[in-house]
Amino acid sequence: MTDKVQYAVIGCGSVGPVHAHAVARCPEAELVAVCDVIPERADRCAALAGGEPCYDYLEMLEEVRPDAVSVCTPHATHADLTCDCLSAGAHVLCEKPLAISAEGMDRMMQTARAEGRMLAGVFQxxxxxxxxxxxxxxxxxxxxxxxxxxxxxxxxxxxxxxxxxxxxxxxxxxxxxxxxxxxxxxxxxxxxxxxxxxxxxxxxxxxxxxxxxxxxxxxxxxxxxxxxxxxxxxxxxxxxxxxxxxxxxxxxxxxxxxxxxxxxxxxxxxxxxxxxxxxxxxxxxxxxxxxxAGAVGKACYGTSHARQIMDFVEAVARGRQPAITxxxxxxxxxxxxxxxxxxxxxxxxxxxxxx
Ligand SMILES: NC(=O)c1ccc[n+]([C@@H]2O[C@H](COP(=O)([O-])OP(=O)(O)OC[C@H]3O[C@@H](n4cnc5c(N)ncnc54)[C@H](O)[C@@H]3O)[C@@H](O)[C@H]2O)c1
Missing domain, CATH: 3.30.360.10 (Dihydrodipicolinate Reductase; domain 2)
Known part of the structure; x- marks a missing residue:
């Protein structure tokens, strides 16, 4: 058993590997799973940063039971996917934009409140x-x-x-x-x-x-x-x-x-x-x-994903609010x-x- 934050990344396209790389370097986190519906992307991300490659996020949530998840999938999937992760007991750091509608953002926040989990949004x-x-x-x-x-x-x-x-x-x-x-x-x-x-x-x-x-x-x-x-x-x-x-x-x-x-x-x-x-x-x-801070993404992403992910992991580990809720x-x-x-x-x- 470990008391490190068990962390999963969902979506291993352009930005998912940046999250995985940063989590893998976080002293208080352990990267346990990287998930993508395109298997080669999950496999490639796991080879880069570690974690178990998974191809179905609902199965991954059930089997791995992560404490925290980064949602790095296309915009329209953020609301449903985040709510599923929160309902499975994980704290969520969702990439920008939080959702593509006010209704989606309301639902994410209501689910976080109802489940007593943290919802954080990326603006590195x-x-x-x-x-x-x-x-x-x-x-x-x-x-x-x-x-x-x-x-x-x-x-x-x-x-x-x-x-x-x-x-x-x-x-x-x-x-x-x-x-x-x-x-x-x-x-x-x-x-x-x-x-x-x-x-x-x-x-x-x-x-x-x-x-x-x-x-x-x-x-x-x-x-x-x-x-x-x-x-x-x-x-x-x-x-x-x-x-x-x-x-x-x-x-x-x-x-x-x-x-x-x-x-x-x-x-x-x-x-x-x-x-x-x-x-x-x-x-x-x-x-x-x-x-x-380290970075493996495009130059325009900058180097601060690692800083924000460190903050989020600390928030989960210490039970405080993340810097960007x-x-x-x-x-x-x-x-x-x-x-x-x-x-x-x-x-x-x-x-x-x-x-
Ligand atoms: N903060 C930043 O600087 C930054 C930079 C790039 C992208 N982003 C954001 O990150 C998100 C992803 O962008 P991207 O450019 O990496 O997109 P992408 O299309 O390159 O990657 C998205 C990945 O999600 C996977 N995916 C889709 N549905 C899935 C599901 N149900 N389960 C598992 N995997 C699934 C896709 O197969 C794909 O590999 C977007 O919200 C985007 O705006 C943020």
Whole structure:
């Protein structure tokens, strides 16, 4: 017997092996199973990171009885699969987006409550050291009151990418495209820094790939934050740039632009007050001293999956809340869903229940 957290990963495509690799390096966890309906993927993941390869997640839950599970499957499967894991007694770390509908997210949270299990959502860029330092600086009031904030992403996702999984680029399988898959990271960091969004007015198009995907390849939105400030989202997967993702924050006391999506760098930084500027520098020096976390995924994933998985494992082992609960991971999805709805209706949409 071991008192390590018995951990399983479900979904061994692009990101599942990143989870498995990180779990295998977690001192408080033991990777017990890696599961995929495509057997070669589970086998390959097990060879990379360890764990028993499994091909049916319900059988795996029954036989292995894991304490914790990472859900790394296509978007539309997250709600059912997460509820099944919670009902089997496992705590769940679900990849973004938590679900593709509010109803799915409600169900996940209700099941977690009913089963007394933890639900956590992946937004690994909150663990990027410079991003985390800027959040602290904003919370300490070093940039004053929010005046304007925005999230942007320009990347390229062509037919090869969308054809790599039947679920990609479909409303039923992915729930959208660039907004719900790539931009959601910057949107989450933006709302983490700037606070919740109260209303959105969105537009979306698909001029580049109409024969390949049914969802948007480009979208934008104007936002109103809960504090009355306004902001923007700009997102395209047809830019021919590799990956340029950023968040900007303008406050009464200063401003910055931060790259997300694996870079985690400040493109500009201005702090009006000298004392506040000194404190921001202190936080940035601390950020530089953070250890590099390992990674085996694409560059745009960054290195922070390992940090978030370590936090989740510790939360399970010690019976505390994870840094990003399901509730924390929900608002970015709601913003994305509101942009789609607003684009469809051609008018602004209010968000209910901003955290
Ligand atoms: N946080 C990040 O940086 C990041 C990066 C990439 C992907 N993701 C997210 O991770 C999730 C998976 O994305 P991906 O790119 O790895 O997709 P993918 O298509 O490469 O892999 C998904 C895998 O899930 C498997 N699968 C589907 N249904 C299953 C089931 N019922 N049981 C077991 N396995 C099943 C598929 O066979 C496939 O191998 C998505 O939610 C995506 O948005 C997050």
């Amino acid at each position: 860029h909150r663990f990027d050291p410079v991003t985390a330092a800027m959040r602290r600086a904003v919370q300490e009031g070093l940039f004053g009151r929010l005046l304007n904030a925005g999230a942007s992403i320009r990347c390229y996702r062509g037919p090869d990418y969308y054809n790599s999984g039947e679920w990609r680029g479909t409303w039923a399988g992915e729930g959208g495209a660039v907004l719900i898959n790539q931009a959601i990271h910057s949107i989450d960091v933006m709302q983490w820094l700037a606070g919740p969004v109260r209303s959105v007015f969105g537009r979306q198009t698909n001029l580049q790939l109409p024969d390949c995907i049914e969802t948007e390849d480009t979208a934008c939105a104007s936002l109103e934050f809960a504090n009355g400030a306004v902001g923007t989202i700009e997102a395209t997967a047809s830019s021919h740039l590799d990956f340029d993702a950023a968040v900007h924050f303008y406050g009464t006391g200063g401003s910055f632009r931060l790259t997300t999506g694996g870079q985690d760098e400040l493109e500009f930084l201005r702090v009006e007050d000298d004392e506040a500027a000194g404190r921001v520098q202190e936080l940035l020096v601390e950020a530089e001293q953070r250890d590099e 399901g509730q924390d991971a929900r608002h970015a999805v709601e913003v994305v869903l509101a942009v789609y709805e607003s684009a469809r209706l051609g008018r602004p949409v209010e968000l209910n229940g901003a955290p």
